[in-house]
Amino acid sequence: MGRLAGLRYRQIVKRLKKLGFIFDRHAAGSHEIWHNTRTDLYTTIPNHPGDVPEGTLRAILKQADISPDDFLKNK
Numbered sequence: 172m173g174r175l176a177g178l179r180y181r182q183i184v185k186r187l188k189k190l191g192f193i194f195d196r197h198a199a200g201s202h203e204i205w206h207n208t209r210t211d212l213y214t215t216i217p218n219h220p221g222d223v224p225e226g227t228l229r230a231i232l233k234q235a236d237i238s239p240d241d242f243l244k245n246k
Contacts, residue, residue: 175232175239176225180218183228187214189245190237205235212236 187205192214195206201218214234217227232242 173225174243175228177222178228179222180216183216183223183231186242186245187235190241192235207235210236
């Protein structure tokens with residue numbers, strides 16, 4: 172398990188909000204689109220029960236242009 176493993180949807184959203192992201196709209200199925208108005212970047216977040224896989228979280232952070240270190244600093 173890496174540093175980004177074991178995080179749930181609510182924990183991820185809480186950290187993204189602190190980094191300037193806001194809920195924009197629902198996407199297909201149980202996915203949500205979040206937007207940062209400062210950087211004009213979008214990211215898609217799955218709203219599933221349980222932990223978000225580390226690879227999925229890395230993809231979310233890549234879309235949002237957030238380094239894993241910056242993400243982990245914002246608790």
